[in-house]
Amino acid sequence: MCAIVGSFDRKKLAELIKLNSYRGSHSYSVSTIDTHGNLEIHTKSLGVLIPDLIPVFDGYYYIVHIQAPTTDAKSSAYIHPATEWFTCLWHNGIIKADHVKKMQARFGEDTNWDTELVLRAINTSRDELNLIDGSFSCLWYDGAGAHLFRNSISPMFYDSDLNISSTKFEGSISTPADKILRMDFESRALYNVGDFKTVENPYFFGDDN
Secondary structure (H helix, E strand, C coil): CEEEEEECCHHHHHHHHHHCHHHCCCEEEEEEECCCCCEEEEEEEECCCCHHHCCCCCCCEEEEEEECCCCCCCCCCCCCCEEECCEEEEEECCECHHHHHHHHHHHCCCCCCHHHHHHHHHHHCHHHHHCCCECCEEEEECCCCEEEEECCCCCCEECCCCCEECCCCCCCEECCCCEEEEEECCCCEEEEEEECCCCCCCCCCCCCC
């Protein structure tokens, strides 16, 4: 189990990290995006994230991913985000093993990291999300800006200041499932730019997690 949190406010970010801390302590990453959509990945590290040690970047949107040990606990190779050229993907969820094999064959990839395969899928076509069998709630950076999308299995919550969290927090509502939502950092709003359908899936985490 993993978590994705985001905020412009460093204090709020620390609050959301603490709220989601039960979701994992294997590894973490800290990234920022400016209001023009420029991304910088600052830290990818094994271990527990200490919010007080996150550098201050005024005017930037923070993205933090914390990860459970669902991969090799001794390896930093699978710390989010997965990257492909200028695109990135932060993922909370699990793609079914047989579908991982199908994506490996479909895209000619040897990797068994489901996050990397989901990134390849959406970079190929947004319609690929209709085929993915598993649970996923993701933040996708397409090289120009950030987007949120989730299927009906995995949760994601947000509020009017564009704070986001994998765990419900005070004043937040659930992002709609099966929508690709562009994150507008100037207006601090989400805009629907695409739709897909959830594949039937045995993994269930629920919107209240």
